[in-house]
Amino acid sequence: MNYSQHVPLRVLLTCKYLPPESEGGGALTVHALAQALAREGVDVTVLKARWPSESREDRWPEFDVVETAYRDRFDYRARGMPDFYGHLAAKMFNHRSYRRALRGLLAERTFDVVHAQNHTTALAAASLRPRNGLPLAATLRGHGLWCFVLGKALPDGSPCSGCVTSNQIPCLSATSAISPPTVVPKLAAMKSWMRFQDRLTRRIDLLLPISTMMSDEARRYGRPTRIIPDLVADLAGTTQELPEPVRSELGRRRDGQRVALSAGRLAPNKGLGLVLDAAAERPGWLFLVAGDETRGTYAAELRQRAGERGLDNVRFLGWIPNAAMPALYDAVDVVLLPFLRPEPLSRGMVEALSRGRPLAATAHGGPLDAVTEGANGVLFEANTEGMIDALDRLAAADLTAMGNESRRVFETRFHPDRVVRDHLDAYEWLVRSLENRK
Amino acid sequence: MTGALAPLGARVGLVATGTFDDPTGIGTYTRQLSMRLPGRIGDFACVRDEKDDSPEFLTGTLVLPRSMRLGAIRRIAAPFYMAWKGFDLLHFPSEPDLYLLKSGRAKVVVTIHGLASIRLPAELHEKLPRRAQIKYRHLLEASDHIVTVSESSKRDVMEVYGVPSDKITVVYNGIDEVFNQDPESLPKIDSGDRPYLLSVCALLAKKNVRAIVLTLAALKERGLPHRLVHIGPPGPAQDSIEAEVRRFNLRKDVEFKGYVPKDELAAYYRSADALLFPSFHEGFGIPIVEAMASGCPVVTSTAFSMPEISGDAALLVDPYNVESLISVTHRLLTNRSLREEMVELGRLRSKRFSWNRCADETVAVYRAVLK
Numbered sequence: 001m002n003y004s005q006h007v008p009l010r011v012l013l014t015c016k017y018l019p020p021e022s023e024g025g026g027a028l029t030v031h032a033l034a035q036a037l038a039r040e041g042v043d044v045t046v047l048k049a050r051w052p053s054e055s056r057e058d059r060w061p062e063f064d065v066v067e068t069a070y071r072d073r074f075d076y077r078a079r080g081m082p083d084f085y086g087h088l089a090a091k092m093f094n095h096r097s098y099r100r101a102l103r104g105l106l107a108e109r110t111f112d113v114v115h116a117q118n119h120t121t122a123l124a125a126a127s128l129r130p131r132n133g134l135p136l137a138a139t140l141r142g143h144g145l146w147c148f149v150l151g152k153a154l155p156d157g158s159p160c161s162g163c164v165t166s167n168q169i170p171c172l173s174a175t176s177a178i179s180p181p182t183v184v185p186k187l188a189a190m191k192s193w194m195r196f197q198d199r200l201t202r203r204i205d206l207l208l209p210i211s212t213m214m215s216d217e218a219r220r221y222g223r224p225t226r227i228i229p230d231l232v233a234d235l236a237g238t239t240q241e242l243p244e245p246v247r248s249e250l251g252r253r254r255d256g257q258r259v260a261l262s263a264g265r266l267a268p269n270k271g272l273g274l275v276l277d278a279a280a281e282r283p284g285w286l287f288l289v290a291g292d293e294t295r296g297t298y299a300a301e302l303r304q305r306a307g308e309r310g311l312d313n314v315r316f317l318g319w320i321p322n323a324a325m326p327a328l329y330d331a332v333d334v335v336l337l338p339f340l341r342p343e344p345l346s347r348g349m350v351e352a353l354s355r356g357r358p359l360a361a362t363a364h365g366g367p368l369d370a371v372t373e374g375a376n377g378v379l380f381e382a383n384t385e386g387m388i389d390a391l392d393r394l395a396a397a398d399l400t401a402m403g404n405e406s407r408r409v410f411e412t413r414f415h416p417d418r419v420v421r422d423h424l425d426a427y428e429w430l431v432r433s434l435e436n437r438k
Numbered sequence: 439m440t441g442a443l444a445p446l447g448a449r450v451g452l453v454a455t456g457t458f459d460d461p462t463g464i465g466t467y468t469r470q471l472s473m474r475l476p477g478r479i480g481d482f483a484c485v486r487d488e489k490d491d492s493p494e495f496l497t498g499t500l501v502l503p504r505s506m507r508l509g510a511i512r513r514i515a516a517p518f519y520m521a522w523k524g525f526d527l528l529h530f531p532s533e534p535d536l537y538l539l540k541s542g543r544a545k546v547v548v549t550i551h552g553l554a555s556i557r558l559p560a561e562l563h564e565k566l567p568r569r570a571q572i573k574y575r576h577l578l579e580a581s582d583h584i585v586t587v588s589e590s591s592k593r594d595v596m597e598v599y600g601v602p603s604d605k606i607t608v609v610y611n612g613i614d615e616v617f618n619q620d621p622e623s624l625p626k627i628d629s630g631d632r633p634y635l636l637s638v639c640a641l642l643a644k645k646n647v648r649a650i651v652l653t654l655a656a657l658k659e660r661g662l663p664h665r666l667v668h669i670g671p672p673g674p675a676q677d678s679i680e681a682e683v684r685r686f687n688l689r690k691d692v693e694f695k696g697y698v699p700k701d702e703l704a705a706y707y708r709s710a711d712a713l714l715f716p717s718f719h720e721g722f723g724i725p726i727v728e729a730m731a732s733g734c735p736v737v738t739s740t741a742f743s744m745p746e747i748s749g750d751a752a753l754l755v756d757p758y759n760v761e762s763l764i765s766v767t768h769r770l771l772t773n774r775s776l777r778e779e780m781v782e783l784g785r786l787r788s789k790r791f792s793w794n795r796c797a798d799e800t801v802a803v804y805r806a807v808l809k
Binding site: 023 | 750752
């Protein structure tokens with residue numbers, strides 16, 4: 001199907017990684033979007049960073065990939081710069097580096113639309129916008145545009161989820177691992193950079209936040225905005241079996257025990273403490289925790305806490321490969337999203353919707369776009385009482401009907417066809433608005 | 439902190455006779471303290487068997503007389519000699535020279551790095567004989583205070599020797615400044631044209647280098663181009679490790695560098711794709727923090743001190759599960775964002791460890807003991 005009058009469009013997507021360099025949500029989305037656009041007849045080119053030790057084999061045959069010798073980490077520590085100013089210098093270095101690569105590419109080739117998929121490339125493209133006049137869209141996936149201080153951490157010391165290596169300005173009560181700027185020269189430097197970022201962001205023709213939460217944050221720039229969620233594959237129809245250890249864990253469930261799954265990064269802000277509290281109070285539920293246990297010590301802490309409390313209804317599954325996730329969703333009654341802090345959009349949430357699972361989510365951030373109370377899940381306050389109450393409501397609910405409603409929500413709001421169409425509409429609008437201006 | 443103990447009129451000795459030249463972490467700890475304590479204590483001496491020519495070690499070195507180098511004479515005469523030198527406090531940076539403990543009126547501080555010889559099975563580490571354990575228990579009871587290099591070691595000392603918690607202070611090891619230096623100032627290394635994994639340890643069974651070799655073989659089978667560079671002194675496990683290298687036909691993929699100077703080591707860390715350190719036991723694990731400071735991502739083990747030292751800035755694997763080491767290493771090498779995240783978290787983590795802080799906290803222990 002051809003959605004756009006302007007196909008074949010020539011679209012340049014800019015990003016840092018493509019899978020398998022990263023299995024993060026951003027990289028997976030860019031890859032899926034590039035593939036889907038190419039299938040729609042769009043002439044897609046992806047500008048990404050080149051990593052010195054990578055082989056040059058063509059790993060992304062569906063679309064054109066241009067790699068730049070962009071150096072991601074400006075090693076300011078090796079130059080003896082203090083963290084604060086060094087980080088600022090690294091940001092400037094990265095900005096200039098992408099800017100140079102973009103300028104070279106745009107001089108050689110013609111595009112109809114530039115769509116920046118991350119913060120650094122969005123600012124670099126915006127800095128070139130007045131000169132090349134190319135329509136520029138930028139996806140807002142996280143707080144990247146507003147971040148500044150490196151090493152933000154939650155009050156309990158855990159890294160800020162979503163941008164562990166990035167940096168966020170007063171972000172949701174997070175504290176900084178590096179002292180926040182309190183002295184005049186640092187504040188002045190920070191404000192200068194923020195003003196620079198603000199100025200460039202206001203040059204972006206169309207902001208594409210991935211959820212209402214991100215749209216609220218985008219509003220301050222006064223630019224045209226369209227909410228387009230991340231492109232997540234439709235998992236219906238995929239059939240890989242569950243890994244054996246998971247099957248045996250599920251086999252040990254007691255009769256009548258309902259199963260709730262929490263999948264994702266194991267970090268304090270993901271609300272796994274609430275899961276343990278709820279498990280202690282509700283033995284009629286079996287709680288599965290899936291996530292990489294090799295990253296740091298939090299998983300061991302969770303296991304220890306569960307052991308100390310004698311919770312035999314909490315099972316830690318470790319890291320589950322993406323391919324096995326559909327089968328895992330099928331094997332559970334409910335998917336938990338007990339985030340303590342608002343998350344822009346949980347990829348796991350969209351996958352659970354695609355597999356028709358009811359959701360139990362804390363009432364903030366991305367889940368507000370997907371969960372209708374009582375229809376396809378329940379929303380609760382981010383505390384133990386809230387979670388226990390949510391489980392009780394789910395225990396009394398018709399989970400099959402809720403699952404069906406989840407699938408319907410996926411098809412109407414998150415289905416890949418819908419997301420691709422929204423992108424093409426946005427590109428078309430951009431091209432048209434530029435033509436009108438001419 | 440300069441001269442912090444001078445007002446007390448205290449004379450402090452660091453008994454480095456058995457540890458100063460040790461090429462492992464214990465030697466590093468001893469040498470770093472011997473360099474940093476003179477500036478913090480008015481009257482300090484590093485007690486050694488020999489004096490070397492390095493200017494940084496000349497300050498306050500007390501060399502035991504030649505006649506005291508023989509075991510039997512040393513055991514009898516050295517404590518008297520030390521007592522005669524009038525120390526107010528003696529610090530034993532490791533257990534080997536504890537026979538010097540009863541040296542006159544001096545208070546005694548002992549550093550315990552780890553209890554691998556008690557905690558690990560015999561096939562992984564030589565067991566400490568029962569008689570020696572009893573001897574150590576008595577010596578530790580006689581000491582005034584114990585320093586451990588991690589909470590994990592503290593727990594071990596409390597459990598094994600029954601030492602009360604308030605008699606033990608944890609003072610973490612540090613990181614040599616060379617690991618934070620400008621890479622341009624580091625020596626050029628020939629790291630070849632293939633990316634490499636780094637292993638830094640003595641070739642001992644407890645260091646689990648065999649698992650690293652098996653991991654390399656598995657990664658090679660999966661098509662990754664990496665080779666292995668091993669840095670560290672030889673040890674009893676060398677033959678068995680070399681046999682594994684031959685068994686998997688990895689002779690061209692594994693390079694044993696032996697001991698290399700610190701600046702060269704720093705250069706190797708900087709160019710490595712990862713440090714593999716799946717040890718069965720560590721009291722601290724200095725290579726973990728050295729690699730983190732150098733921007734090298736770390737895969738280490740869930741055993742003993744390693745989770746405590748690496749925090750959330752390393753990938754942790756069960757050292758007894760080679761499959762886990764293989765899959766985690768593969769993910770780290772193929773996933774750029776994971777690697778980048780670990781590098782950044784590692785750099786932040788490494789800031790918590792410094793030899794100056796170690797020396798300051800050690801002096802604080804002396805001060806408390808002398809009160």
